[in-house]
Amino acid sequence: MPKYQGSCHCQAVIFEVESDFKKTVRCDCSLCKRKGTVINLIETEEFKLLKGKEHIILYEWNTKVAKHYFCKTCGIYTHHKRRSADAMGVNVGCFDHLTLDDLEKIGKVEGSSLTLIEKR
Template sequence: MSDERQQHDAACHCGSVRFRVRLTDEFNTIRRCSCSYCRMRGAIAVSAQLSDIEFIQGEDKLTLYQFHTGTAKHYFCGTCGIYTHHQRRSKPSQFGVNVACIAGVSPFDFHEVQVMDGISHPSDSAAGPRVAGVLRFEPI
């Protein structure tokens, strides 16, 4: 059985880390998060299964950052510092991939992006994921 999902080329800013990714549902999973780390990072993420990322070069250049429960694993280029992806706390079988790392894609391509409530993380209660708000980009 062939995988007909589009394969996207992606890289950090300096190009030290290069990878290919197939997204779980293309860009229909875009989101931001309101947790303390994501607020400061400011990236828009999209979902991919762990097995759907293939590193072409520079996997050894990635630096890992973990905090709080240590479940989520946040990766960034050790050379230019750009966040490339993270193993999700709410769905550890998936990566969140920085859309800005995907070739030909900009965070400003998306008019509206849901902001998920990462302060009251769905893994900390039975309530499940909750939308905290919507981030809008309106070009002038």
């Protein structure tokens, strides 16, 4: 798999993924709907944070199983840890080497249908 570097908007957070960007999705949960991002699905071993650990803020909601990370300076969502331990997602928009038009197919994740403690 090729390696690519991604970053938040202010470049405080820089990370690397090993991915072919073939598993990209939009999620319809109430959080992703607000972010409006396209997510590239990867595994934790394919992700490496290169810079900016101290700039990252964790956001948790509802069941608090998924861990959503964003830059505290520019507010850009960079990555998240998904429900299963080794599954992650990264923000496709954080990669300068591609645009949404480069993606072959953007799938759908029905995050809104996952078990919720309370509906939002």
